[in-house]
Each structure stands twice: as structure tokens, then as C-alpha cells.
Amino acid sequence: MHSAAVVAGLILIGLYTEAQLDSITERRRALHEEWVELDRALALESLANAASWAAERGDAAQAGATFDRLLRELTDLAEYQRRQRGAVAREYEGSELDVLSNVMRSVERLQSLAGSASLEAIRTVHQEIEAAMDDFHGIAEDEMSEAIDGIQATETLLDRLMWIWLGALLLVLGGGAIMFSRYVTRPLGTLRQGAHALRAREFNHRVPVARVDEIGDVAEAFNAMSEELGTLCQSLEDKVAVQAEEIRQSVAELERSMRLATIGTLAAGVAHEINNPLEAIGVRTEGMLRRADRDDLRDGLGLVATEVRRCQEITQRLLTFARKRRGTTGASLTERLDLSLVVRDAVELVRLRAGQRTEIEVRGGDSPVWTLGDPAALRQVLLNLLLNASEATEQGGKVTVTLAVDGPNVRVEVRDTGQGIDSADLPHLFDPFYTTKEGKGTGLGLAVSHGIVLDHGGTITISSAGPGCGAAVNVTLPRAREVNHAD
Structure with a gap:
């Protein structure tokens, strides 16, 4: 929505600028026309002066030729003014035609006086022509001044428009930077944070998916990858834990088997060495017990026989344990x-x-x-x-x-x-x-x-x-x- 408003504003500024440029072009054309008119007026004024001087000197031939040329130029200029008046209605066009008509009438009068000896009348008409030409110059200069003022005003406006365009350009660039940051840089930063989280083994981290475009697709794929990596890592950790426990149990069992084998060998030796004297003691004790006639002696011998049997049970267990360790039970x-x-x-x-x-x-x-x-x-x-x-x-x-x-x-x-x-x-x-x-x-x-x-x-x-x-x-x-x- 903000982008559409900015674009619409730029279009309006562009249309307004184009209109002002057209206005400057028109004003420059008008200024050129006024300059041409002023130049022709100056030329006419020179011809009028030349004709008056020839009439004052009594040079009828030169005065006549000059008057003819002056009338033709006046006629052409008047026709040009009429065409301009028909094409564009301007404030001073009517005044210029009136002045030219007066000049033409004065020239015709001066031409009629060229053959007479009335010098004073010639000078009077000449002054009228000069006054009329001055009026024409004044009108032309006013028109030129007005055109120049319009051009200057338009140029000032164009300078302002240039600053407006510069501001609009900066606004567009700033808005573009903001839009780029919002739609590209910020999502990429979020994905980068997600990558850092994965590197830290935070597999539960998820990137928010708030858009339906390529970046949103990347975010969804990233989340799916995070979930798969978490599952895979957990599976690997479980397998490693199971294998580590199996290895630990195997090592413990191996150590236990080695320890039991050593103890079994020792137990077999000890049981064998102890069992022989115990057997002798037991046999003698049983014999003495059968021949004893005193109760206290019989009780003592009975206790000895009991403890001997207990020792024999212990040695028998040792032998059994040793045989189990060596796998010789048969x-x-x-x-x-x-x-x-x-x-x-x-x-x-x-x-x-x-x-x-x-x-x-x-x-x-x-x-x-x-x-x-x-x-x-x-x-x-x-x-x-x-x-x-x-x-x-x-x-x-x-x-x-x-x-x-x-x-x-x-x-x-x-x-x-x-x-x-x-x-x-x-x-x-x-x-x-x-x-x-x-x-x-x-x-x-x-x-x-x-x-x-x-x-x-x-x-x-x-x-x-x-x-x-x-x-x-x-x-x-x-x-x-x-x-x-x-x-």
C-alpha cells in the first residue's frame, strides 16, 4: 500500500513537471517571436529615419524608394501580427496592430509630402512616426519582459521540482532499503540465527514462517531439516548409549571373568591343600569320638567333628566354584x-x-x-x-x-x-x-x-x-x- 502511494505521487510529480516544461517551451517560443518583432521594428525605425532624411534633403527618388520599402515591411509586419493574433490571443496584439496602422498612415502622409517644400510638415510627420515606433518598442519590450519573467518563474519552479524529485528519489531509495531490509535482510538474519542454533545442537529451534514466497519455502525446509536432524541425532545418541552400555557390560564381564578365573585357581589350590589335613582330622576325631567314655570329652570331640565338616563344606564349595570357572563339571x-x-x-x-x-x-x-x-x-x-x-x-x-x-x-x-x-x-x-x-x-x-x-x-x-x-x-x-x- 505504501509502495502504491509512493508510485502515484511520483507519477503526479512527473506529469506536473512535464506541464511546466511545456510551458517553458511555449514561453521561449513567444520570447523568440517578440525578439523578432523588436528587431524588425528597429529596422523599420531605421528605414523611417532614412526616408525622412531623404525627404528633408529633397531627394525624391531615394525618398520614394525608401518609403516603398518601408510600406512593404510595415505591411508584412502587420500581416504577421494578424496571424499571431488569430493563432494566440495575447494582451498586446491589438495595441501593436493599432500602432502599426498609425505608422502606416503617417508614412503615407510623409510620402505625399516628400515632393513638397514643406520641411516643417515633413518633420512633424517624422516625429509622429518616431512616437508611434516608440510606442511599438514599448509594447514589444513589455511583452519580452513579461515572457522573461514567466520563464524565470518557471525555472524557479523547476528548481523546486528538482529538489522535490531529489527528495522523492531519496524517499524511494529509503523506502526501497526499508523494504529490502524487511523482506530480504531480516528473514535472512532469522535463517542465520537458526543456523547458529543448529550448530549449537538446539534442534528444537524453529524459524517463523510468515510469508508465502521463496524465503517462506526456505524457512519451511529449514524447519523440516531441523526436525530430521534432531530425530537423527537423538537416534544416534540412543544407539551410542546402548553400544556404550554393551561395551561397558562386556568389559565388566571380561574383567569379572578374569578375576574369577584367578580366584578359582587360587580356591582350587587352597581347597585341595586344606581338604587333606581336614580329612585326617575328621577321621581321627570320629575314631576318638567312638571310643570316648566321658561326656565332656564326647561333647568336645563332637564340636570338633562339626567344625571339621563345616570346613569340608567350605572347601567343597571352593572346589565347585573352581570347577565352574574352568568348565570341568563334566x-x-x-x-x-x-x-x-x-x-x-x-x-x-x-x-x-x-x-x-x-x-x-x-x-x-x-x-x-x-x-x-x-x-x-x-x-x-x-x-x-x-x-x-x-x-x-x-x-x-x-x-x-x-x-x-x-x-x-x-x-x-x-x-x-x-x-x-x-x-x-x-x-x-x-x-x-x-x-x-x-x-x-x-x-x-x-x-x-x-x-x-x-x-x-x-x-x-x-x-x-x-x-x-x-x-x-x-x-x-x-x-x-x-x-x-x-x-
Whole structure:
């Protein structure tokens, strides 16, 4: 709208300027005509003077010729004035014709007096001619002065118009700069800010789209690119995080395996060296216990025998742990078995031991859940998990065992309502000899269970919300193909 107003104003100024230029052209033409008339009037005045002088000298021939020429010139000038009067009505045209008529009459009178001896009459007529020519000169000069004044006024107006044009030009240039800034520079600056935001990884930044043109299309494409880059970057970050976690777990598992292998070798050596003297002590103690006849001696020997058996159990666990680390159990891990039977067998054994102190509930397993592995080894894993859960649960607590099929895997969860586990202990629960039960246990139960599950191609994890919130152990094993009874 502002642009249309500026254009309309410039058109009006242009039309007005053109009209003034036409006026100047007309005034210059009129001035030229007046100059021609004045020049011819001066020539006529010279001829009139020459004719008068010839008449005064009595030179009839020269006076006659001069008068004839003067009359012809006057006639031509009068005819020219009549044509001008017919073409353009001017203020002084009538006066000029009247003056020329008077001059012509005076010349005719002077011509008639040229042959007489009346010098005084000739001079009188000559003075009349001079007076008439002076009037004609005055009129012509007034017309020239008027034309010059008009030209000067028009030139002054044109000077003003020139400044108006200059102002309009500056206005157009300023408006063009503003329009360029509004429609080009500012949107490009907004796009540049968006590019800086993308470089700063601000993928949620959007460029406002307020126009329907090429720049608006660029803004829409920029926003689409920002969204795609944000999605791609988030996807890459997620994949990197997953891979980093997998690498971290692999490195941790490798370090753990190396550590367990070293500990297993040491445990095997220690168990073998300790087991031999323990065996000798146990045999001698049993023999002495059978021959002892004093009660106090029998009690002491019984205590020694009990502690020897306890030490032998510890060394046996060490040997079992070492064999698991070195893969020398000799058991087949390809035996097809129903895991629900193993779970129920382990639950019944723990129920007998826990009695009424802890409730143990089994969920799932109503139909066979098939997997491959060593039933005795998996039973040992479940016994360890159930005993730990039962011992961690106070009187009246509950242990829930859930057996389910999870896609290509089978899953066993042992959840208790017991004491819970501190977050600082969770990463170390599968380390050998690490225990949260001060003065109880060897810290090998979970380490052995972890090794058995890994040997079966499964995973075992422990989670807890913290002390007093209970804990949950999840064991995942590969699922075996179901039996086809039609075969």
C-alpha cells in the first residue's frame, strides 16, 4: 500500500513537471517571436529615419524608394501580427496592430509630402512616426519582459521540482532499503540465527514462517531439516548409549571373568591343600569320638567333628566354584528339561527348611517350560536364590517365585519382602567371597549361581529399591523347542 502511494505521487510529480516544461517551451517560443518583432521594428525605425532624411534633403527618388520599402515591411509586419493574433490571443496584439496602422498612415502622409517644400510638415510627420515606433518598442519590450519573467518563474519552479524529485528519489531509495531490509535482510538474519542454533545442537529451534514466497519455502525446509536432524541425532545418541552400555557390560564381564578365573585357581589350590589335613582330622576325631567314655570329652570331640565338616563344606564349595570357572563339571548342558519341575522341587526343599516362618508362593509353571541344561546345577541355583530370599525375609514375610515364557527365553523371578539391598552393594553381589551377612556364609553362593547361569547361556540380575524394600532376582535362560507328541 505504501509502495502504491509512493508510485502515484511520483507519477503526479512527473506529469506536473512535464506541464511546466511545456510551458517553458511555449514561453521561449513567444520570447523568440517578440525578439523578432523588436528587431524588425528597429529596422523599420531605421528605414523611417532614412526616408525622412531623404525627404528633408529633397531627394525624391531615394525618398520614394525608401518609403516603398518601408510600406512593404510595415505591411508584412502587420500581416504577421494578424496571424499571431488569430493563432494566440495575447494582451498586446491589438495595441501593436493599432500602432502599426498609425505608422502606416503617417508614412503615407510623409510620402505625399516628400515632393513638397514643406520641411516643417515633413518633420512633424517624422516625429509622429518616431512616437508611434516608440510606442511599438514599448509594447514589444513589455511583452519580452513579461515572457522573461514567466520563464524565470518557471525555472524557479523547476528548481523546486528538482529538489522535490531529489527528495522523492531519496524517499524511494529509503523506502526501497526499508523494504529490502524487511523482506530480504531480516528473514535472512532469522535463517542465520537458526543456523547458529543448529550448530549449537538446539534442534528444537524453529524459524517463523510468515510469508508465502521463496524465503517462506526456505524457512519451511529449514524447519523440516531441523526436525530430521534432531530425530537423527537423538537416534544416534540412543544407539551410542546402548553400544556404550554393551561395551561397558562386556568389559565388566571380561574383567569379572578374569578375576574369577584367578580366584578359582587360587580356591582350587587352597581347597585341595586344606581338604587333606581336614580329612585326617575328621577321621581321627570320629575314631576318638567312638571310643570316648566321658561326656565332656564326647561333647568336645563332637564340636570338633562339626567344625571339621563345616570346613569340608567350605572347601567343597571352593572346589565347585573352581570347577565352574574352568568348565570341568563334566555335566551335559544339552539335556532337555522342564524348568517348572526343577522350580517346584527346589521350592519344596526350602519350604521344609523354612517351615511356617516364610510363605513361598509359586506363580506360573502350570504347563511345561522347556530349556536345555544340567538339572542338578539349575536346582542348585534356585536353592541358593530361595535360601537367600528366605533368610532375608523376617517372620511372616513372603517369597514369590514367578515362572514365565518370554519370547525366545524362559524367565524365573524370585522376589522377597525382606531387608532389601543397598545400592552400593548391588554391583558386587556376584563377586566371590562378597557377602552382606556379616559372620554368615562364605559369599560363594551367588558367585557359583552366576557362573552356572552364564554356562547355560543365560543372564542373572538383582534389583532392589533399597534397604527395607525387598529384592528381586531374575534368571533368564534360552527356551528349548517343545516336544511334538505326534513324532
